[in-house]
Amino acid sequence: MYEAASEITTVGAGISVWKRTWTILKDLGLDIELAKKAIEPPVDAPKPGLTFRRSDQPEPGYNFYQMMNPYGAITLHRVDVVDVLRAKIPKSYPIYTSKRLQSYSRQPDGSITMHFADGSSAVTDILIGADGIRSPTRQSLFRAMAADDGVTDPAKLQAIDKETGPVWTGTLAYRSLIPAEKLESLYPGHQACRIGMAYLGKNKHIVAYPISQGRLINCVPFSTVVGGEGTTFNGKWVADVSTQEVIDCFSNFEEEAQALTKCMEDPTRWAIHAMTPLPHYASGRVAIIGDAAHAMATHLGAGAGQAIEDVYILGRLLAHPSATLDKAPDILRIYERVRLPFASGVAAECAATGYLYEFNGPAYGGAECEGLRELGKQIEKQWEWHWTKDFREDWRRAETLLSEALG
Ligand SMILES: Cc1cc2nc3c(=O)[nH]c(=O)nc-3n(C[C@H](O)[C@H](O)[C@H](O)COP(=O)(O)OP(=O)(O)OC[C@H]3O[C@@H](n4cnc5c(N)ncnc54)[C@H](O)[C@@H]3O)c2cc1C
Incomplete structure (x- = not known):
């Protein structure tokens, strides 16, 4: 294995894994260790998935749809996934970094x-x-x-x-992990501390869900540049940005959604490209x-x-x-x-x-x-x-x- 970076790691953020992928991880015998890292292990029964909420308005929005995942999903911290996988690589398999x-x-x-x-x-x-x-x-x-x-x-x-x-999808995604305590103290009872939420609005939305046994919230606000799809993105594909940039981008959203952007620490901005x-x-x-x-x-x-x-x-x-x-x-x-x-x-x-x-x-x-x-x-x-x-x-x-x- 030849890796360009100086170590085998990942950008620290959350990841959702679904039944198809979980079947494979189970076959590979990785499910038990990964389940220990998840907020809760997947269950073979219907379970609430993302809750959709209208949020692009100054007054409080409203939850309008509760998605159900018949077989549940598992949400993980990427670093936990890499740690579990890395520990399984036999010592006899050479890994060359900075290559x-x-x-x-x-x-x-x-x-x-x-x-x-x-x-x-x-x-x-x-x-x-x-x-x-x-x-x-x-x-x-x-x-x-x-x-x-x-x-x-x-x-x-x-x-x-x-x-x-790859081509630019026209979308920018901001990524950051929020300590659940911080969000709870700014906005007591915030829904994203308990369940997966999608705060939707015209040309923008925020996905937020708890990971690491509920200690952290994976928060990803998305903003789409009208007419940007298929054009060349001028600038760095991944850049460090200020929290203020994210706050400004979602200033037309309701308070519950804005509480998330205000709590984002050291966000990065990803120009989402696709093939x-x-x-x-x-x-x-x-x-x-x-x-x-x-x-x-x-x-x-x-x-x-x-x-x-x-x-x-x-x-x-x-x-x-x-x-x-x-x-x-x-x-x-x-x-x-x-x-x-x-x-x-x-x-x-x-x-x-x-x-x-x-x-x-x-x-x-x-x-x-x-x-x-x-x-x-x-x-x-x-x-x-x-x-x-x-x-x-x-x-x-x-x-x-x-x-x-x-x-
Ligand atoms: C905001 C966001 C949220 C996402 N959420 C999810 C989710 O919830 N669930 C999900 O399934 N997917 C999600 N994805 C997609 C997922 O992150 C990617 O599909 C996945 O990381 C692809 O894995 P990969 O190993 O192919 O590529 P990468 O993760 O990009 O890894 C490539 C590796 O190759 C190395 N490398 C690069 N160039 C070279 C080179 N020239 N020589 C040697 N090594 C090199 C890199 O350092 C890196 O280690 C999300 C993506 C984004 C941007």
Whole structure:
């Protein structure tokens, strides 16, 4: 494993995990330790999910829809997830930090040479690019495929980079963890100290839910720049900003929502980028997974779960007793066949849900409570795949394709 950063860690914030992903974590034997870190372990029974509230008004807003999660969700601190995973990596598996991949090249014997920013290189049989939304593995992959098609014109190659690269969704997300005590003292009885809340308004919304056994509130205010979708974001994709910037952005929201922005400490601002669906996730002995393959809008809390699905399918295929190195290209293609259509579908649903949250979707029936309840139902439908589509079917399909490919 080669990591660009100087240590294996993550940006400290919360993450929601849903039934599909939980099934995998259970299969991997990680559920017990992760459940201990959660505010409460997932239950196999209906449980309240996010509560939707109209908030873009000076007077107190109102809760208009209570989403139910038939199989519950689990909310975790990202650092806790990384700690649990890191502790499971066998000591014999080398991890190299401060190794930023720049590109790779294919060798005549089929092996792959990785080229790093510090001038060093290393050789591998199979390369799995899990290098996030700006993935250099992805860029090299599509350039290699273009080379196979005889494309050498630099302008054409640049156009390919652009087509297969991320685009700005037009949305800015502010992220910070709030100590529950601080919120409670500013706004006694604040709902986000107990339950997951979504404070909705025109072109803006705030998602807030308790994590770390209720000691912290994960708070993510979103603001959409009208006309920004698909344009180039000028500026740093992730920047430290002042709390005042967030307060100003949500100054037209009710007091309960503003209490959250006032309590945010050292917020960061993320320009949310996403990928348009790629035609491929693999070529030869190279594959991309996670955000490198399908970075998506955040509105269904799905990106990390989709990355974990990729890893599980690909990992089990590669670890299959009949898998051999000469079959690696077939195996990576099976991973692509199973995962690409599903992840592309999820990405489309994520984008559509963002419009609904910010009163821009076709289901917006007006500001009145009745219209908003209809909107709530539509939003709930967007989430249902998390618990109605069985992940194990995807694995069974992958296994069938593998048996066919290996004869
Ligand atoms: C505001 C927000 C809220 C979210 N909430 C949720 C949620 O609730 N649930 C959910 O499932 N998902 C959520 N997501 C999405 C989720 O965070 C991402 O989909 C997930 O982190 C993708 O994981 P990844 O490993 O593919 O990429 P990343 O998390 O970006 O990790 C990439 C890794 O590769 C390293 N790297 C990068 N470039 C190189 C290089 N050149 N060489 C070597 N190493 C490199 C990086 O340092 C990093 O360690 C959210 C995202 C945002 C922005």
